[in-house]
Amino acid sequence: MMKWIPVALALLLSACSSTPQKTYYQLPALGTPAQVSGSTTSRQLWLEHVSVADYLAQSGVVYQTNDVQYVIAQNNLWASPLDQQLQQTLVTNLSSALPGWVVSSQPMSSEQDVLNVTISGFHGRFDGKAIIRGEWVLNHQGNLTKRPFSLELKQGEDGYDALVRTLAQGWQQEAQDIAAQAGRF
Numbered sequence: 001m002m003k004w005i006p007v008a009l010a011l012l013l014s015a016c017s018s019t020p021q022k023t024y025y026q027l028p029a030l031g032t033p034a035q036v037s038g039s040t041t042s043r044q045l046w047l048e049h050v051s052v053a054d055y056l057a058q059s060g061v062v063y064q065t066n067d068v069q070y071v072i073a074q075n076n077l078w079a080s081p082l083d084q085q086l087q088q089t090l091v092t093n094l095s096s097a098l099p100g101w102v103v104s105s106q107p108m109s110s111e112q113d114v115l116n117v118t119i120s121g122f123h124g125r126f127d128g129k130a131i132i133r134g135e136w137v138l139n140h141q142g143n144l145t146k147r148p149f150s151l152e153l154k155q156g157e158d159g160y161d162a163l164v165r166t167l168a169q170g171w172q173q174e175a176q177d178i179a180a181q182a183g184r185f
Contacts (some may be wrong), residue, residue, distance in 0.1 A: 029092035046114035062123035093175035
């Protein structure tokens, strides 16, 4: 009888353990792209590249646990690479914020403005804030404008769903700031 106890205990423990379910996240594009007719007077903006820091280029959503530690989630993952999601949603959000412009992730002509964005922070933080940091460079007819950005947005609730939604809102806010600068030229 005693020799069956370890077997029963092992079966019980294996029944209780389960593989954590993976959850995948996609940034929602909060803007709606505007329709642009074939007018030759439309301004053109090529979003050439969005790059992310190495620690953000992983598949896991990043969370900062204290002033010096970051955790890359193993079960809460980006559905597609973060740099691609940031580029796609930025094109949509800029298209919405710049009516009459053609905004594309592909080159269009020699008359286009060119935008490049570098992201150094796009994560949650232990104090309940979503952090978005980086810089962008806009080339308008050979004139370069470079602007850093740093957003800290309070999450409305806990969890990865709320974090991703808050990051998307902050990304849309930054798109509006970029659009305001681009529209000045």
